[in-house]
Amino acid sequence: MKNISILFVILILTFGNYAMGQFSTKTEYLYLKHINSQSSKLLMKQNIFDVEKTLFHIIKNDPTGNYNGHFLSETGRFYLKMNMPQKSYICYSLQKALYPNDSVAHYHETYYKTAAMQTGLSLKQIEKTDSLLSQIDLSASGSYLMWLKVMVFQFNNKNTETLYKLSQINEQKHTLPPWLLHWQFLTRINIKEKNKSEILQIQLTHKPIFEQVDNKMSKKVFRKAIRTRIKQQAKAEGQRLLKKYKQKHNSFSDHLAQTIFSIRLL
Secondary structure (H helix, E strand, O other): OHHHHHHHHHHHHHHHHHHOOOOOHHHHHHHHHHHHHHOOHHHHHHHHHHHHHHHHHHHHHOOOOOOHHHHHHHHHHHHHHOOOHHHHHHHHHHHHHHOOOOOOOOHHHHHHHHHHHHHOOOHHHHHHHHHHHHOOOOOOOOHHHHHHHHHHHHOOOOOOHHHHHHHOOOOOOOOOOHHHHHHHHHHHOOOOHHHHHHHHOOOOOOOOHHHOOOHHHHHHHHHHHHHHHHHOOOHHHHHHHHHHHHHHOOOHHHHHHHHHHHHHOO
């Protein structure tokens, strides 16, 4: 009976906000907290799209909202219950980095460490990350990018799909640093995470990535980029990359690959 009453109040608040054309992080937080308390996989699956949509909304449109930290903590709990530890850890780390003063429930710290360890991090790595996150200047306009850098460099040998989506949220608000621009490009062309990890160790500049990596890696990136453009049927861009590839690399294997690409780009 108590759960029904709580849900009724949340639904009334939600209806009122939508009726007035307003978005309320508090209402979304309360509803997500209710969902988590039910532990119903069916209910959680039905709301998984809305949870991500709300997450992206508050980061993009309301980064200083009073209930952002609370919502992120419940989102971390939600993803952990859905057996998505990496997404859970990302949400918890964002809460700890940008909303450390929000009085979230103590049990979330346990969920945070559980998600981190299920992602593959050791306690020592978690402590190191906590230290890096605590050093982020909350008053700085680029604090979100600072958090993103900690996460990208930590996950540089793992699946980074979620981080890639999050990296695109505030592109228009910030001048993106070279490492992030190149990382986004390498992610779009499906370069292996291990190779991205190697490339991120370089002091990258705004010059084309092909000119900053060694000869072997340059060939890999060229080939991956051209294959991606062929799949996307972006022939003009593919031909532009092929021309640069021919100018930079001219071994027998390169000539063979270039010939195949030329045929596929006709």
